[in-house]
Amino acid sequence: MRLSFHRHTVVFAGKRGVGKSSTLNSLFGFSLATDAAVECTLTPAVRSIASADSSRLRVVDMPGIAANLTSARRFHSFYRHWLSRADILVWITQADVRAYKKDQQFFLDYLQFLKPSSQLMVAIGKFDTLCPGITELQTPEQIAIVKSKIADLRQQLDPYLGRRVDSVRYHPYSVFMGWNIGSLREAVALSEQPTNRTADLHSHEVL
């Protein structure tokens, strides 16, 4: 029997520039290089971190897809390698973007490499661009914006998720405002401990 040092592996992926590295920095206190205009992550960055129950968690920051015409070919083997080892795939999108063609293409091409037992989570970042100053979900307007954004994303992505369509979780958050970061951390760390969710919120509670 092979003993694994890591309890599980979480892979963060998404289009280039959606804020994968800044999300990871905010979630786990990493100091991955981020830049608004320059491609920073050129190879997968693998980190090992201690989770709440003192087991270890492997976190992988993938290079962004769709940077240019050749990046798909360039990163293909990285994605194949890490998706087949992922227990959770966190697919990051940003709230202020409505173009999902490349996200669809990614799911079409790569979801087959994900283990059947693995989880898929779609994280929608930069929500402060739609709800300026959001620190918690309060006003009906904010709830309506979050709901309609998730509905729009579902409409575009669900047809490409195959049998994962019922198990996929959508998680809105904002690194800039620190909104809903805690619950994202819990979700990827698979924490067994009871958690206080009054301040944070999961997508299924929104929907």
Next chain:
Amino acid sequence: MKFFDRFRPPRDRLSPGESQLRLVVGLNRVDEVIPGGWNSAINLPTDDAAVQIDRKCADIKRLIASGCGISETHIEHYSALKRYRLENLLNCVIRNCYAGFKLSDVQPKHFEDVDGVNPDARKFTKEERRRRLEKSAPRVGGSARDEVFADLSKVVSVGDLRLIEQRFNQEMERPPTVAVIGQAGVGKTTTVNALFSVEWKTSAIGVGTHVPQGRTVALPSGGQISVTDLPGYGRSIKEDETYERMYHDVMTDCDLVLLIVQADRGDFADDQEMILKIKEWMS
């Protein structure tokens, strides 16, 4: 009838050897590229940010140009919202548009006329602009057009000149047609408004167009311009397939395609795919 056919569609008039790519790629939102790098009192980037913006845009230009095999002279960076470098974009448009001289009198909106600009800075810029306009060679009677025809009358016969004038006037009466395309929300309408000093309504957040919307508007500088707003690409695999035929038909009838890209984003694959298609269609 054959005579008039020569004026449209433009692509048929160019022989293969002299074909010119009637495409301009605008890198919009450069004000968002450097966080905290914008001085809103004078509505310009800070000195440090200006250098960084130029450097980063040069990277993006190289990426797009080399990936698509187009010249960097077709790409210009600007900010429609801040009205930054609009003159540069306009020059790029005039240079690459079929019969671009028709747009040579266009004045983009002034960068100092946005909310938040310091009144003193605004006054200074306005005075400076007026001073420079007065300093630049004053035209003594007649327009540049009349001067050209006066010159021509010295070298061509009266009959030929009349023919030239006739064709010139016909061409001038045809408003330049521009197709504007980009992903949803990149600022297509804001760009058109700022660049040509017109007032189109920007569409509400989340409501995209699904059909091309064409409008002909009078330019404040005289003449008209016909702009076709194309539905955005890259939204979904299916929509892109549906739109492709329509993109092709609209673009090949236009004098120029203005493709707008957001400079503060990192994913250019969709844009590059579109540019490659435009390149194929327009040449």
